Amino acid sequence: MSAAESTTVMVVDDHPMWRDGVSRDLEAAGFTVVATADSVAAATTRAKATTPQVVLMDMHLPDGNGAEATARVLEAAPGANVLILSASSERDDVLQAVKAGACGYLVKSASAAELIEAVNATAAGQAVFTPGLAGLVLGEYRRMATEPTPAGAEPAPTLTPRELEVLRLVAKGLSAKQIGRRLDVSHRTVENHVQATLRKLQLSNRIELTRYAIENELG
Amino acid sequence: MVVHIDPDATLPFWRGAQVFRFASVAYAIGAQIVSVRAQAPPGSGIPAYSHPVISWALIALLVIWSGVSGLVYAFELAPRPPTVVIELVITVLLTVSTVWVVRPEYYHHHQSLPSTFWITNAVVSVALLWGPAAGGAAGVGFSLLSLGIEEQFHNLVTDATTPILLTVGVTMGVGARIVSRAQQELSTAVRMQAATKERERLAREVHDGTLQVLALMRRRGADLGGAAGELGRLAGEQEQALRTLISEQATVPGVDDSTDLRTQLQAVIPAGVNFSGPAGAVHLPGSVVTELAAVVRTILDNVARHAGPDAQAFVLLEDLGGEVVLTVRDDGVGIPDGRLAEAEAQGRMGVSKSIRGRMADLGGEAVLETGPDLGTEWELRVPRAGKAG
Numbered sequence A: 001m002s003a004a005e006s007t008t009v010m011v012v013d014d015h016p017m018w019r020d021g022v023s024r025d026l027e028a029a030g031f032t033v034v035a036t037a038d039s040v041a042a043a044t045t046r047a048k049a050t051t052p053q054v055v056l057m058d059m060h061l062p063d064g065n066g067a068e069a070t071a072r073v074l075e076a077a078p079g080a081n082v083l084i085l086s087a088s089s090e091r092d093d094v095l096q097a098v099k100a101g102a103c104g105y106l107v108k109s110a111s112a113a114e115l116i117e118a119v120n121a122t123a124a125g126q127a128v129f130t131p132g133l134a135g136l137v138l139g140e141y142r143r144m145a146t147e148p149t150p151a152g153a154e155p156a157p158t159l160t161p162r163e164l165e166v167l168r169l170v171a172k173g174l175s176a177k178q179i180g181r182r183l184d185v186s187h188r189t190v191e192n193h194v195q196a197t198l199r200k201l202q203l204s205n206r207i208e209l210t211r212y213a214i215e216n217e218l219g
Numbered sequence B: 001m002v003v004h005i006d007p008d009a010t011l012p013f014w015r016g017a018q019v020f021r022f023a024s025v026a027y028a029i030g031a032q033i034v035s036v037r038a039q040a041p042p043g044s045g046i047p048a049y050s051h052p053v054i055s056w057a058l059i060a061l062l063v064i065w066s067g068v069s070g071l072v073y074a075f076e077l078a079p080r081p082p083t084v085v086i087e088l089v090i091t092v093l094l095t096v097s098t099v100w101v102v103r104p105e106y107y108h109h110h111q112s113l114p115s116t117f118w119i120t121n122a123v124v125s126v127a128l129l130w131g132p133a134a135g136g137a138a139g140v141g142f143s144l145l146s147l148g149i150e151e152q153f154h155n156l157v158t159d160a161t162t163p164i165l166l167t168v169g170v171t172m173g174v175g176a177r178i179v180s181r182a183q184q185e186l187s188t189a190v191r192m193q194a195a196t197k198e199r200e201r202l203a204r205e206v207h208d209g210t211l212q213v214l215a216l217m218r219r220r221g222a223d224l225g226g227a228a229g230e231l232g233r234l235a236g237e238q239e240q241a242l243r244t245l246i247s248e249q250a251t252v253p254g255v256d257d258s259t260d261l262r263t264q265l266q267a268v269i270p271a272g273v274n275f276s277g278p279a280g281a282v283h284l285p286g287s288v289v290t291e292l293a294a295v296v297r298t299i300l301d302n303v304a305r306h307a308g309p310d311a312q313a314f315v316l317l318e319d320l321g322g323e324v325v326l327t328v329r330d331d332g333v334g335i336p337d338g339r340l341a342e343a344e345a346q347g348r349m350g351v352s353k354s355i356r357g358r359m360a361d362l363g364g365e366a367v368l369e370t371g372p373d374l375g376t377e378w379e380l381r382v383p384r385a386g387k388a389g
Helices: A016-028 A040-050 A066-076 A091-099 A112-123 A131-146 A161-171 A176-183 A187-218 B011-036 B052-075 B080-096 B116-130 B132-150 B161-224 B226-249 B261-268 B286-306 B340-345 B348-361
Strands: A008-012 A032-037 A054-057 A081-086 A104-107 B258-260 B274-276 B283-285 B313-319 B323-330 B365-371 B375-383
Touching: A008 A016, A008 A040, A016 A032, A016 A112, A032 A040, A040 A054, A040 A066, A054 A066, A054 A112, A066 A081, A066 A091, A081 A091, A081 A112, A091 A104, A091 A131, A091 A187, A104 A112, A104 A131, A131 A161, A131 A187, A131 B274, A131 B313, A161 A176, A161 A187, A161 B313, A176 A187, B011 B052, B011 B116, B011 B161, B052 B080, B052 B116, B080 B116, B080 B132, B116 B132, B116 B161, B132 B161, B161 B226, B161 B261, B226 B261, B258 B261, B258 B286, B261 B286, B261 B313, B283 B286, B286 B313, B286 B323, B286 B348, B286 B375, B348 B365, B348 B375
Parallel strands: A008 A032, A008 A054, A054 A081, A081 A104, B274 B313
Antiparallel strands: B258 B283, B313 B323, B323 B375, B365 B375
16 A cells, blocks of 8 residues: 555545545545545635645536536646546536546446545556446547538547457456457557547547637637 | 427417408508498489498497407407407498498499408408318308398309408418417427426436435445345345336437437446446437337346356447447356357346347347356347438
8 A cells, every 4th residue: 555655635525424435435545635625616726735646526516517627626736637436427527527637437336445446546647447438438439420520620539440449348347458368469558548548538628628719719 | 497388379370460450451441431432323423321420430440449459369468259259240240331321322332331351350360269160151151241231142153252251261270270289289299308308307316316325325234234234235125116216217208209228228227237328318219218228127137147146247338320239248157158058948048039039129139249257248239210221
């Protein structure tokens, strides 16, 4: 648990019971919970003050959703890695939060052990790619592929055949190691493919946002 | 969700009809000005009107009534049926009054005065209110009354009055009926859609909140054992009951009988099973959604029975546009090679046949991949009607 000891975490959730329970689990595993927050505003100011390495983010907040909160927290603390902790069917919100820069997604019904493993991975800068997140990202790429690109806009990012294959296997619940065995590559290679799909999506989202901002200023 | 639908679909017809009423009043006044100075027979020096002053009073009644009824119809100031009855009585009296105020030498060759073709308004009102049959009957009735007074029955075939009033009555009646019916259907459809949306929202809410907590209680309870274990077991039972309940709620079809497969799957899939899918809705006909959810449920039940205690199950939903693909996978013991007979004896192959058959009925297919220690993986494909190929 030496990795955990040096890891600072902020827990954002508007349910006090849940917030305390998660904080206790994290402290027990050796993480340092530097802040808790129950709103987007509180999360933003506390992220700036405490610069946590990992932010555990709920999707339902009284003054906004997790996507907004993710964007604002990352603005206030650019070094933080945001892990979404959500009930399972807030799917569109989760996708928006991931596009806004969150690097992982875990359902609230996950066990304490799964949570701790996910926070460790997030602190190390790895994407916590649950099958659920893979399904969302897969769906988003397919949605973008069917939508016509507006004139003058960057073409929507697309997946390479290998990335598509890997993403489908992740969405079906196979681990990186299992996928590596199936495709006869190392699990590192699998993880790189997976991360690439997320980075492309976030990059395209940033380009999109910038373009939107420029257009609105000019207009 | 507030849906505003004007209950009175025929209102635009009523308003339009009042424009016609205004024009017909202008015509009636013009006809009066011309006729009241006329002589019958022409050049004889004998006035056509026997009671010109009364005829002006009747025109005044016509104008006032037109104003009142026009406002009542256009702005719904009073219930329509009594107003239409009063309009019918006034129109009949004004038409019959021709006999009183005008001398027969004149009206035998002209239209009924002072009502003229203003009587069409009554036909229109009857048609809008009571439909094409009543409208047509009113048109024929007024035309016969008019021709009777003018003693023009012998011209029934050559005179345009009857076909025109009949046509006006029937077409306005049919138009009003069609619009009313369309309005009713639209409002039913909107209500159904709103109800379905609300059910889906409730199902989502219950799924995100209550079910998650119950699932958590069940798992934590199982870890703790003893009295807490008993509470956890009870929570698990309620979770299952609630899940079944919301899955039944969510199957109500929408307006075009298409429902969201994703919402439906999330409702029927037990808490321990991992579900992956796109962020947006995946719409398919309601019957296909129900059947697919049932097939997934069958496979998952089978996994729970045969895959072993540590097996985890995963469901992946993909919308490829032309087809929808569902993958149901478990990481359990799988079906060992050469053990198909045993598997059949266990009832597993029977289930496989049933799944393939049900998918074929939907126009799709089901492919099973399995092997020792590879778990089982069902891939279910359904084409989208109209987009297939």
